[in-house]
Amino acid sequence: MITCFGETMLRLSPPGALRIAQAQSFDIVFGGAESNVGAALANFGEEVRWVSKMPCNEVADACLRWMRSFGMDVSKVVRGGQRMGVFFLEKGASLRPSKVIYDRKGSAISEARPEDFDWNDILGDTDAFFFTGITPAIGETLPGIVEDALTVCREKGIPVFCDINYRPTLWTPDIAGPTMQKLIRGLHTLVANEEHADLLLGVKSDLAGDGKLCDIAAKLCETYEIGRVVLTLRQSHSSDDNTVAAVMYDSVTGEFVKSREYRVQIVDRVGGGDALSAGLIYCTGLGKSLQETIEFASAANALKHSVHGDVLIASVDDVQRLASSFDGTVRMIR
Amino acid sequence: MITCFGETMLRLSPPGALRIAQAQSFDIVFGGAESNVGAALANFGEEVRWVSKMPCNEVADACLRWMRSFGMDVSKVVRGGQRMGVFFLEKGASLRPSKVIYDRKGSAISEARPEDFDWNDILGDTDAFFFTGITPAIGETLPGIVEDALTVCREKGIPVFCDINYRPTLWTPDIAGPTMQKLIRGLHTLVANEEHADLLLGVKSDLAGDGKLCDIAAKLCETYEIGRVVLTLRQSHSSDDNTVAAVMYDSVTGEFVKSREYRVQIVDRVGGGDALSAGLIYCTGLGKSLQETIEFASAANALKHSVHGDVLIASVDDVQRLASSFDGTVRMIR
Amino acid sequence: MITCFGETMLRLSPPGALRIAQAQSFDIVFGGAESNVGAALANFGEEVRWVSKMPCNEVADACLRWMRSFGMDVSKVVRGGQRMGVFFLEKGASLRPSKVIYDRKGSAISEARPEDFDWNDILGDTDAFFFTGITPAIGETLPGIVEDALTVCREKGIPVFCDINYRPTLWTPDIAGPTMQKLIRGLHTLVANEEHADLLLGVKSDLAGDGKLCDIAAKLCETYEIGRVVLTLRQSHSSDDNTVAAVMYDSVTGEFVKSREYRVQIVDRVGGGDALSAGLIYCTGLGKSLQETIEFASAANALKHSVHGDVLIASVDDVQRLASSFDGTVRMIR
Amino acid sequence: MITCFGETMLRLSPPGALRIAQAQSFDIVFGGAESNVGAALANFGEEVRWVSKMPCNEVADACLRWMRSFGMDVSKVVRGGQRMGVFFLEKGASLRPSKVIYDRKGSAISEARPEDFDWNDILGDTDAFFFTGITPAIGETLPGIVEDALTVCREKGIPVFCDINYRPTLWTPDIAGPTMQKLIRGLHTLVANEEHADLLLGVKSDLAGDGKLCDIAAKLCETYEIGRVVLTLRQSHSSDDNTVAAVMYDSVTGEFVKSREYRVQIVDRVGGGDALSAGLIYCTGLGKSLQETIEFASAANALKHSVHGDVLIASVDDVQRLASSFDGTVRMIR
């Protein structure tokens, strides 16, 4: 059982390439980094539990229906509070950037209390725990609640995965930095990027190229006693056209690997990093090699860009086909 | 110039008769009692100003675009605050009732400050002022802000129209009652119904039938020094099928009139009362007779039920055709 | 082969019950009285030819595609002229009437020349000819062109069917009356209603009830040497709810029959009369009894109200099931 | 745990009131009597397992996703076979009947083998078992497989509920009769109607009115050693407008009760009987009185007609509000 903890919001986006000003309807999905990771893992066939706090109304019910459709266990979701967070996503196109407008203040999970979650119970049958840097950012009580969960993980020897996922609209580096530095100590695997490593975790490198990335990853492992670090790479040529890749470092073996680069035409770029985390956790559970792991995780990330919504809807076969045998050709399957 | 003051929300509703649990998209309109009245009046050809407070984001921009499309002046809308209120509308069908879920807490207007509104400026060229009982209910500062506006109206001799519009999810009778009793004193016209007259305004009658309605209206006028009172009547046979009508009393002449009853098949019942208020204000401005006024207002109400969204999209001709010559037959116009 | 001659337009209508002011898209069908009759007949399995004039552009191509989809022969449609006629249909609901806005001026067919149509060729294999009172109304040359066609029908002994279909936006009674009086002389069957019989054809009756209808029909037959007359009956309780029926008179036998009355909930009321004409022509071709004919034709009319678009999409079985065995119960077929 | 066993198909229906001939897209849901009952029960908060056989492809995966979204357990669904059954539903309107076209031949479940289902395992934690007369009709092996399940139910003392659900397109009375007579022996509750009781089960009555229904129900109980019998009543005034009700008889107490009659405007009539069965099983589990049971079940049936798709999407509160306090008035909930 893989347990994911965090906020999920109702996502409202104009159809196609319309701007918010032009919309007469909004397409809806539900999205949050942790449930995105959980849903992708459930699509890979894993047993997954999503933990959060949700209000008692039909919109939150619809969100739980959505979570269950992937096969995720939602029996530990606490009901209560005032509202669900909402975010508006205006998909960009060409030279027009995508825009996200958050309306998440006062959401049930952001006002959760420590006693809402009995982590010994929740994590009783858990094999891996996942959270992102968004969770401690959404409310005052949240860093403590995450800390509670991590304490139980430590006691039970549950490996913890975290994506640093820094959101400047939620908190500033001077608060986010110390908080995250505390929470990531002892992680099994940390996902970050070069910019956030510097900004929040105080780690940078004078080297260049891949050496630089290896140096940053190694320093992160050393400083924060982390087992493995993944650094993600993205170039945004336009709103429709990105290049993605990732590197990974293992502090035990000192091994450093880099994935294939994928040039992606974008259907929906939200949740790419979450698909990567899902791929990472999936391969880790199977004891795959570092190279196989980063290739699978990067392929999951690349593939996510071709899927509408926040969640990677893909089977292990779908990802593996890309990860293991991509030769620059994409053939129809029939 | 007719000035309307209140909150307008983003309305999200599943297409057709779908339940929220089934929706993959939400149809969007913007709705609020006061802007609904204003938009209907603008559709009747009146000059209208809508006053509110709205956050600085693209969703609020879209709402202003919507207001302007009717020809309403929005130059006095204050920009600032955190969010727009949202409500979810699940349209009922047959024996399944419609459901509204409000998510309006923390909206910009609900946290407005008295100094946000310079009523002497806003009301400078105003010929009539409209608000509903929702406005003072949405935030702690709002009763005072409405009181400020009413003071200026009194000073300038601007007639004030108010729909009592009691919403039990926003406040309780013990708070709403005294607040509204104070705010409705001296109104030109009050719109209410029998239930709210009793619950909030302490007025009821032992008579039966139309006599009862006349008695309640007369007592309301007397108790609160109101010029005219309209009482609305509705029977909800099913979610698709209602009967609507209204009565009106003039305290100066003592005249009491009743409109035709309309049996309506419902496209969208939200905003029926707002269409009635718009009809009322329109006819008052033209000095129509009491009977003509209530017939036009009731026809506007009936017609609203056939129009999607919160706003009556209809010309004066559309309403007049129904109000003055309805013979139980509805013929295609070509 | 049944040949129908007249104009068909692009019909643009807001989705569902939206008003034109609210639409972001228009649903499209193609509609015209004569092609509606032809398409319904083709759906009944008849061989049908539609004759008109259409411009050379992709919109007209799409219209021909539509005609062919029913199996109609369009090989005699003349290509040329400037534009296709367009009409906007705003479907009414409840007490709000449907509205049609015509934009047909300057259409190819309305500016056709007599030499565009070689009626000896067109009608060579024709067993019945159908036109409506719209065709001579749309342009100055059209009465003459219809007259040309009727002359050839007379020469070849082709029975002619006509629906008087008076449209006051196209012409006035003082022009329409004499024109139609000339064109309907010698018809096999005329479809009209009480109002138009009086207004255009100068025929009315002092009797009451069915006797009145019989009297009018008989006078029409006598005055204009017509074989049979059908008078249609409609009550429009609301935009969603009508009652339809029809009577029929045979001048040879003097037989007068009345169809069952159908109360219909309306999906789309445009083309009801055209479905009736199609039913009429279909049964006439099979030599059905007068009672069977009017029942089938009325059932076709009633059924049309449940079908989107101008055309009755229904098989003979669909109509016959209603015409011959309706007991007030409509059961799912599976 | 309530276990439901049967076939579920992909349902393809034209949007709104379009005919199949007009559709450019089909709305999709998944539907089958047994999963409809299960999903409604899951919506009522029950633990439900759905058992069937489904092919290994993405369409079947989507169906399982759908089942899980309600919270149903699908871990016992066997994967294999060639295809999923499909049915086309053309929703009727007014006097035009709804049409269902089945394309279910060769579906995975219709070709299942007895060894596909280990009933001792499947029913290990089951408190109630539900099937309909469709299941034994869909394939040669199915009567035997149902018999296997019933044998285990008898051994474990699991109460069995069955809706006779006779489908003449699947089998004829001479085969269906003996098969069903065998399978319904010893049921806890049988759902049937007067017509099928006569046609398949050889039971009718010379009495009139409610006495007749009571007589039929009592004879069914006696003949087939059934605990309770529900007879459903439906009048189809039009495709949009039905009246539904039901009666129930308890063979132990001899009590006979009749539900309120509901006149329903129809959004989607498929699955009404399944909602009734779900209500029945729900109330039986709670030990409700016979009158409460039939009222709740009938309210569930009535409410289903207002919900798109085959499944009643409603909470216990939604149903109870109608069942216990309906006064002919349906008020908006806000």
Place this chain on the structure above:
Amino acid sequence: MITCFGETMLRLSPPGALRIAQAQSFDIVFGGAESNVGAALANFGEEVRWVSKMPCNEVADACLRWMRSFGMDVSKVVRGGQRMGVFFLEKGASLRPSKVIYDRKGSAISEARPEDFDWNDILGDTDAFFFTGITPAIGETLPGIVEDALTVCREKGIPVFCDINYRPTLWTPDIAGPTMQKLIRGLHTLVANEEHADLLLGVKSDLAGDGKLCDIAAKLCETYEIGRVVLTLRQSHSSDDNTVAAVMYDSVTGEFVKSREYRVQIVDRVGGGDALSAGLIYCTGLGKSLQETIEFASAANALKHSVHGDVLIASVDDVQRLASSFDGTVRMIR
């Protein structure tokens, strides 16, 4: 008259780039290689007959409506059998491949009997006959039925065109090879690709580049007494982005030509090869040069990728504009 013989299926595809798991509706078109070729030829202005066997239901009726809309003659389509084949198409995007799931087993045409088709009658007025390698693959009787047709073609001197169109999900090379080798003997023109020439027809070449293609084409002509061979070329850079071209060899003149290469952004890639065949047959009928023929056919193929559905909706002008004057610039036409 060009006659095309084969199966056409109902194609169900999620809107836009949605995966099957996400769809709430399926867009529908009808598609089959032979009717795709026929429809494209009809769009070019040719007289075309499509021959197949279709069940008696409204879905098949809708398919015939579709065929007629292009102007194709469907009077020789046999009605009967159990069902229409269905296929699900999930359009790929970027690195995610398109997926086709066939559900065609038991279709009416796949179970056709030789006596269903009177080829002397069907081919009486035929100038060219087209089939693909799919037709003999779909059922046991089909190779014989195709053989019957080819025999009549030989007798009447009708030129035959065939696209080898090998589908590994329908049959294996050891069955497909000998069957196709027999059926292609004496063809006017064969369309194939390098892979299938080797796999099914035992023809390959040791040469490189265009020489290799010429060698294969020449050997195919020689071995199977074929007049002309077209080999298609495709590179699939991604699901959205392909390069297409084709070569053509004439066994009489020994001429070998190659078309321009087109880089295409893909709206819908299904039916590209069918558009090529249509172009080929069109130009052959006009006696165009080999170079003109392959350019027109390749332009038709390229253009098809920009059109939704299986069929090339384009006029001869549309194709010719691209084929004869493409300079790397695509200008708006107004």
Place this chain on the structure above:
Amino acid sequence: MITCFGETMLRLSPPGALRIAQAQSFDIVFGGAESNVGAALANFGEEVRWVSKMPCNEVADACLRWMRSFGMDVSKVVRGGQRMGVFFLEKGASLRPSKVIYDRKGSAISEARPEDFDWNDILGDTDAFFFTGITPAIGETLPGIVEDALTVCREKGIPVFCDINYRPTLWTPDIAGPTMQKLIRGLHTLVANEEHADLLLGVKSDLAGDGKLCDIAAKLCETYEIGRVVLTLRQSHSSDDNTVAAVMYDSVTGEFVKSREYRVQIVDRVGGGDALSAGLIYCTGLGKSLQETIEFASAANALKHSVHGDVLIASVDDVQRLASSFDGTVRMIR
């Protein structure tokens, strides 16, 4: 106040990449070069007035609603005449070009009379006037009406901006040339391209590259006493993929500047030039430098290609972000 004068049409376009032949609905926007410029300027925060003539019907009402939604003043629009112009836009894709079919003959504005417009009143508070070469082309009276407006502009010293916008379907060079040569005399700024400068204005250059463009612009300024000239540049690699840029010349300073080149993936290319004109007028009003002006205008043009409809929906910030800091990277804004 910026005043724009010209025709606006109802634009009907098939959804997505469908061809007209495939559409069952048309997406609608309203578009015309002058109102497109006005709406973009209103989106930039400018006060804008749109002047035209529109018929009295609900479609024209909807157009005015649309204009008001941007905040444009429509109080000077004359109501009357017969119809609104319509145009059909079939969006191209890949190698398939976009097609526009105009149906604008007989539109209200094309038949306007000089006395419809009181230019002294209309231009009373105007700071800049904009028209295009389409306006004088649409009707016989229009060159005179434009001349009237320009005379008043001259009298009041209102700077005039004009886009030459030559449409060969409306008039021929021998009429357009002399007309435009007269109307552009004394302009503040003219927008044209190399082709039209030669074809209509008789100006070309023997130089090459940018020198050629500078030469043409300078000659245009000199010949027609124009202050500034902008020449637009476009390469159409495919229907989805263009490169756009522009140059600008100031006759007073002799300064010649060139904008950045933008490669754009196209959502909707209609109105790109109008966005450029809007950017130009906006920057001119602010007294921006020539380089800043052409960069802003070109960025507006580029950005327009990513927005559905004829109008650039973008804030000044949206444009400025691209104009001033584009580094080949487009990042999501959150």
